[in-house]
Amino acid sequence: MQQPCWSICLLAIFMLGLDSKLVGEAFQPEFAEPLMNITVPIGRDATFRCLVQNLGGYRVGWVKADTKAIQAIHVHVITNNQRVHVSHNGQTVWNLHIRNVQEDDRGQYMCQINTDPMKSQMGYLDVVIPPDFVPEETSGDVMVPEGGTARVSCRARGMPEPRILWRREDGADIVIRDSNGAKTKVAVHEEQVLTLNKISRSDMGAYLCIASNGVPPSVSKRIMIKVHFHPVIQVPNQLVGAPLGTDVTLECYVESSPKSINYWVRDSNEMVISSSKYEVVNTVVSSFESRMALTVRGLTSSDVGGYRCVAKNSLGEVDSVIRLYEIPGPTIKNTSPANKREEYRFSTPIEGPDNQFGSADRSDDEDDFAYISDKPLNAYKSYDNGTRNRTIHYSTTKSLYEQKLSNKVRKIINKFEIGDTNFDANSYKLNSSFVILHIVIFINVLSTILDCT
Numbered sequence: 001m002q003q004p005c006w007s008i009c010l011l012a013i014f015m016l017g018l019d020s021k022l023v024g025e026a027f028q029p030e031f032a033e034p035l036m037n038i039t040v041p042i043g044r045d046a047t048f049r050c051l052v053q054n055l056g057g058y059r060v061g062w063v064k065a066d067t068k069a070i071q072a073i074h075v076h077v078i079t080n081n082q083r084v085h086v087s088h089n090g091q092t093v094w095n096l097h098i099r100n101v102q103e104d105d106r107g108q109y110m111c112q113i114n115t116d117p118m119k120s121q122m123g124y125l126d127v128v129i130p131p132d133f134v135p136e137e138t139s140g141d142v143m144v145p146e147g148g149t150a151r152v153s154c155r156a157r158g159m160p161e162p163r164i165l166w167r168r169e170d171g172a173d174i175v176i177r178d179s180n181g182a183k184t185k186v187a188v189h190e191e192q193v194l195t196l197n198k199i200s201r202s203d204m205g206a207y208l209c210i211a212s213n214g215v216p217p218s219v220s221k222r223i224m225i226k227v228h229f230h231p232v233i234q235v236p237n238q239l240v241g242a243p244l245g246t247d248v249t250l251e252c253y254v255e256s257s258p259k260s261i262n263y264w265v266r267d268s269n270e271m272v273i274s275s276s277k278y279e280v281v282n283t284v285v286s287s288f289e290s291r292m293a294l295t296v297r298g299l300t301s302s303d304v305g306g307y308r309c310v311a312k313n314s315l316g317e318v319d320s321v322i323r324l325y326e327i328p329g330p331t332i333k334n335t336s337p338a339n340k341r342e343e344y345r346f347s348t349p350i351e352g353p354d355n356q357f358g359s360a361d362r363s364d365d366e367d368d369f370a371y372i373s374d375k376p377l378n379a380y381k382s383y384d385n386g387t388r389n390r391t392i393h394y395s396t397t398k399s400l401y402e403q404k405l406s407n408k409v410r411k412i413i414n415k416f417e418i419g420d421t422n423f424d425a426n427s428y429k430l431n432s433s434f435v436i437l438h439i440v441i442f443i444n445v446l447s448t449i450l451d452c453t
């Protein structure tokens with residue numbers, strides 16, 4: 001009869017235990033605050049903190065909600081993920097730590113108390129990833145013929161999805177042309193692909209593709225867009241005159257891409273290289289522009305003639321001829337430094353009442369020489385007084401005409417035996433075309449008179 005007694009005793013103990021739990025219901029454990037959502041960049045550490053009141057004999061457990069994988073119960077880690085561990089501070093603060101967070105770790109985490117029914121709360125772990133370019137889908141440098149289309153693209157991975165934008169490294173606007181040729185200028189172009197239709201040489205340069213998604217660091221890639229074209233030469237002055245003995249500089253401006261080989265050649269086809277006679281200087285002006293300058297020192301009559309500046313690149317070759325000629329003027333004598341800045345006075349009997357006559361008929365002389373350019377008159381560009389830089393640049397047909405006339409001036413000067421080398425450079429500069437006109441009139445009048453008699 002003792003068996004049932006034991007059973008009753010066990011049952012009683014069990015019931016008592018239940019009772020104590022029921023009695024303790026007033027002091028059930030509770031969460032003191034919600035579980036926080038966490039956002040961490042990949043590779044960093046994350047900690048969920050579960051705050052519990054009145055835990056009593058209950059236990060706190062951690063479960064990853066999507067996979068139902070138990071991470072830990074009380075002080076024991078259950079998952080075999082080596083990066084997970086737990087800690088607690090008394091009975092109140094319960095932490096779940098995840099080291100070196102990976103993308104797999106993203107998701108809802110649940111902090112549970114093993115009451116009946118179980119109590120739980122959830123927090124989300126977001127794992128963000130800074131942008132990184134996808135090399136297979138990101139362009140390298142490109143070369144396009146002028147007028148063609150450059151298409152460059154950039155793709156970046158990241159979480160959240162990165163934004164791609166383009167800007168020019170030099171800060172200039174990006175010129176977007178649609179198929180109709182309509183232009184839009186933008187400082188920033190926001191698209192994965194940048195398409196430059198009908199590309200021009202001014203579009204050439206370094207472009208930056210920048211990927212960002214709010215997770216530092218943003219990344220950028222520098223892409224060179226090169227525009228290729230046949231070289232072009234521009235010559236400010238195709239006729240350059242200087243008195244004997246002076247230094248004179250000829251210049252050509254070259255636009256070329258890829259970069260051209262630039263050199264000077266004389267009429268005789270002999271190449272001009274730097275020496276005591278010549279100074280050859282190439283100056284880079286921009287990524288596709290350069291200046292060629294040839295200085296001829298101490299002009300002599302054998303230096304007079306044509307000088308060709310030549311630019312050659314893989315797309316072709318171009319040249320332009322500059323004629324260097326002697327203009328009347330005193331040859332520079334060996335002067336002491338003290339009177340180096342001597343002033344020359346140019347006086348002629350031409351000035352005077354003759355000025356009253358009407359305009360000269362130019363056509364008589366025009367047949368004598370070829371037109372080179374239709375550009376407006378731009379003569380006497382630099383006539384530096386007081387230095388050995390006595391150069392007059394003629395750039396136009398009109399000035400060509402005057403150049404021809406200036407020879408007449410010289411002849412007349414000789415005729416009138418104005419051997420005096422004192423002429424005022426400035427007044428010559430300002431008035432020479434004026435003077436020349438009147439010389440023509442003078443000659444015409446003179447010849448008319450002579451013919452008549």
Ligand SMILES: *[C@@H]1O[C@H](CO)[C@@H](O)[C@H](O)[C@H]1NC(C)=O
Nearest residue numbers: 034035036037038122123124
């Ligand atoms: C966590 O995010 C969810 C939505 O994802 C939101 O409903 C909840 O309120 C957030 N929790 C906290 C503590 O902000």
Ligand SMILES: *[C@@H]1O[C@H](CO)[C@@H](O)[C@H](O)[C@H]1NC(C)=O
Nearest residue numbers: 341383384385386387426427
């Ligand atoms: C050249 O002439 C100008 C104007 O006549 C004068 O201002 C300038 O100082 C002169 N230059 C030299 C180097 O003498």
Ligand SMILES: *[C@@H]1O[C@H](CO)[C@@H](O)[C@H](O)[C@H]1NC(C)=O
Nearest residue numbers: 249382384387388389390391
């Ligand atoms: C001489 O001419 C060159 C080229 O035009 C110029 O750069 C230079 O300054 C001039 N020299 C003087 C002293 O004016």
Ligand SMILES: *[C@@H]1O[C@H](CO)[C@@H](O)[C@H](O)[C@H]1NC(C)=O
Nearest residue numbers: 351427428429430431432434
């Ligand atoms: C030409 O020289 C005269 C003096 O000889 C002067 O009065 C005149 O202003 C000059 N012409 C010009 C265009 O400067």
